[in-house]
Amino acid sequence: MTNTNDSFKKVISHAKEYGYVVQSSEIYDGLGAVYDYLQNGVELKNNIKEYWWKAMVQLHENILGIDSAIFMHPTTWKASGHVDAFNDPLIDNKDSKKRYRADVLIEEHAEKLLQKAHKEINKAAKRFGDDFDEEMFKETNPRVQSYLSKREDILQRMAKHLDANDLNAVKELILELEIACPISGSKNWTDVKQFNLMFGTEIGASAENSMKLYLRPETAQGIFVNFLQVQKSGRMKLPFGIAQIGKAFRNEIVARQFIFRMREFEQMEMQFFIKPGTQHEWYEKWKKRRLAWHLSLGLDKENYRFHKHEKLAHYADAAADIEFNFPFGFKELEGIHSRTDFDLSSHEEHSGKKIQYFDNDENKSYVPYVIETSIGVDRMFLAIFSKALQEESLENGTTRTVLKLPAILAPVKVAVLPLIKKDGLPEIAHQIIDDLKWDMNTVYDEKDAVGRRYRRQDAAGTPFCITVDHQTIEDRTVTLRYRDSMEQKRLSIEELKPILLNEVSMSSWLQRMKNFTD
Numbered sequence: 001m002t003n004t005n006d007s008f009k010k011v012i013s014h015a016k017e018y019g020y021v022v023q024s025s026e027i028y029d030g031l032g033a034v035y036d037y038l039q040n041g042v043e044l045k046n047n048i049k050e051y052w053w054k055a056m057v058q059l060h061e062n063i064l065g066i067d068s069a070i071f072m073h074p075t076t077w078k079a080s081g082h083v084d085a086f087n088d089p090l091i092d093n094k095d096s097k098k099r100y101r102a103d104v105l106i107e108e109h110a111e112k113l114l115q116k117a118h119k120e121i122n123k124a125a126k127r128f129g130d131d132f133d134e135e136m137f138k139e140t141n142p143r144v145q146s147y148l149s150k151r152e153d154i155l156q157r158m159a160k161h162l163d164a165n166d167l168n169a170v171k172e173l174i175l176e177l178e179i180a181c182p183i184s185g186s187k188n189w190t191d192v193k194q195f196n197l198m199f200g201t202e203i204g205a206s207a208e209n210s211m212k213l214y215l216r217p218e219t220a221q222g223i224f225v226n227f228l229q230v231q232k233s234g235r236m237k238l239p240f241g242i243a244q245i246g247k248a249f250r251n252e253i254v255a256r257q258f259i260f261r262m263r264e265f266e267q268m269e270m271q272f273f274i275k276p277g278t279q280h281e282w283y284e285k286w287k288k289r290r291l292a293w294h295l296s297l298g299l300d301k302e303n304y305r306f307h308k309h310e311k312l313a314h315y316a317d318a319a320a321d322i323e324f325n326f327p328f329g330f331k332e333l334e335g336i337h338s339r340t341d342f343d344l345s346s347h348e349e350h351s352g353k354k355i356q357y358f359d360n361d362e363n364k365s366y367v368p369y370v371i372e373t374s375i376g377v378d379r380m381f382l383a384i385f386s387k388a389l390q391e392e393s394l395e396n397g398t399t400r401t402v403l404k405l406p407a408i409l410a411p412v413k414v415a416v417l418p419l420i421k422k423d424g425l426p427e428i429a430h431q432i433i434d435d436l437k438w439d440m441n442t443v444y445d446e447k448d449a450v451g452r453r454y455r456r457q458d459a460a461g462t463p464f465c466i467t468v469d470h471q472t473i474e475d476r477t478v479t480l481r482y483r484d485s486m487e488q489k490r491l492s493i494e495e496l497k498p499i500l501l502n503e504v505s506m507s508s509w510l511q512r513m514k515n516f517t518d
C-alpha cells in the first residue's frame with residue numbers, strides 16, 4: 001500500500017511525464033505555485049471548461065455568458081471589500097522557517113478529530129453488522145460525541161476570533177491545541193499576521209499619470225459591474241444568471257499543493273440574480289445542481305461531501321463547499337455562496353450609479369440578491385486526474401498504470417495503431433483518422449509492439465484504441481479496444497464512428513445529471 005504522500009507524488013510525476021502539467025519556467029528552477037499546461041493538459045482543461053459552459057450557459061435559457069477583462073477599475077476592489085478584507089492570517093514556524101495559514105492549521109487539527117470519530121463509527125459498523133444504526137451510535141457513543149463536540153468547539157472558537165480579527169486569540173488557540181509544524185515538529189510559532197492576497201501592478205506610461213491596479217482575485221466582480229448591461233441588452237427577467245470563465249490571481253501564502261493552490265489560476269463562476277427573500281430556496285437548488293454536475297462524470301459519490309461554512313465571508317448569509325477527496329484528504333473543490341445584495345449595493349454606493357432591477361409584477365425597483373457557484377478549473381483538473389490515475393493488478397500477474405479519465409474529458413479520444421509499419425496498414429490507419437478527426441481528437445501511433453502501445457495509451461488516458469491488421473485489408477474490420485475493461489471487439493470500419501460518437505457525446509454525459517437531481 002502506498003501512503004497518501006507517495007500517491008500524490010505519483011500524480012505530479014505522471015502529469016509531467018505524460019505532457020499534462022509542469023512547473024512554469026522550469027529551466028530557471030520554476031516559479032512557486034505557477035504551472036504550465038502542456039499538450040494533453042490543455043486539452044483536458046479545455047474539455048472541463050466546455051463541460052461546465054455547456055451545462056451552465058447553453059443548457060439554461062436564463063443564464064448568459066460573458067468574458068470580462070482581468071484589469072478592472074481599482075474602486076471595484078474597494079467596493080467588493082477585497083482591499084480591506086481579502087486577507088489570510090499567516091503564521092511562521094521559527095524553526096523550519098515555513099509559513100502557514102493559521103486557519104488551515106486549526107482546520108486540519110479539527111479534521112483529525114473528525115477522522116477519529118469516523119474510525120470509531122467504522123469499527124462499530126463492522127462489529128454490529130447489519131443491525132448497525134449509525135445515527136444512533138453517533139448520538140450516544142461517548143467517545144464519538146467527545147471527538148465531534150471538541151471539533152465543533154474548535155471551529156467555532158476559530159470563527160469567532162477571526163470574525164473579531166483577534167489574531168492573538170488565534171495564536172493562543174494554536175498553542176492550546178499544541179499544533180506542531182509538520183516539517184520541524186516544533187511548536188515555536190511567530191505571532192499571527194494578516195496578509196492581503198491581491199497582486200498589485202500599474203497602468204499608464206509615466207509615473208505622474210499611472211494608476212495602481214490589481215490583478216483580479218476573482219472573476220465574480222466582472223459579472224457584478226456588468227449586471228445592468230447584460231440584464232438590459234439580454235432583456236432578462238429575474239431569476240437569471242451570468243457566467244464566466246477566466247484567470248484569477250492570488251498571492252497565496254502557502255503554495256505547496258501542486259495545482260490545488262496556485263498564484264495564477266482559472267475560475268468558472270456563475271452569479272444567479274434573484275428576488276430578495278428567495279435566496280434559501282435557490283441556494284439549496286444550486287447546491288443540488290452543482291453536485292449533480294460533478295456526479296454526472298461517473299466518479300464514486302463517496303468522493304464528494306458538503307462542508308457548511310462556520311465563518312461566513314463578509315458578503316455571505318450562507319455558504320457551503322463541495323469538498324473532494326483529494327490525495328491529501330477532503331478539501332474545497334467548489335464554493336456555493338448566498339451573497340445577498342452585498343456586491344451590487346456596494347457598487348451602487350461606490351459608483352454613485354443606480355444598479356437596480358425593475359420588477360414589473362411588483363411595480364418597484366430593488367437590488368437583487370445573488371447565489372454564486374464558483375469552481376476552480378485547476379482544482380477540478382486535479383480532482384479528476386488524481387482519481388483517474390490507478391495501478392491495476394492484472395490476471396496474468398503483471399500490473400498496468402491506467403489513467404481512467406471520463407471519456408468526455410479525455411484529451412485524446414482515440415489512438416489508431418497499425419499492427420506493423422508496412423503492407424498498407426499505416427495508410428488505412430490514416431484514412432480512419434481522417435474520417436474521425438472532425439469529430440474527436442485522435443492520435444496515430446506506430447512505434448513499438450502493439451501491447452506496449454496499448455499500455456502507453458492507457459497511461460496517457462486515451463479511452464479507445466483502434467488496431468489495423470492484415471485482416472483489415474481483406475474484410476475492412478479492425479479491433480476496437482476499451483481502456484477501462486481492456487475488452488476488444490472486432491468490427492467493421494464503418495461501425496466505428498457511430499459507436500465512438502456515442503461514447504464521447506456531450507449530451508449523453510450531461511443527461512446523467514438528471515439521475516442526481518430528480
Ligand code: ATP
Binds near residue numbers: 262266
Ligand atoms: P481556499 O479556502 O481553498 O483558499 P477560497 O474559499 O478562498 O479557497 P473561493 O474564493 O471560494 O476559494 O474561490 C472559488 C474557487 O476557486 C475555489 O473553490 C477553488 O476551486 C478555486 N480557487 C481558489 N483559490 C485557488 C487557488 N489559489 N488555486 C487554485 N484554485 C483556487
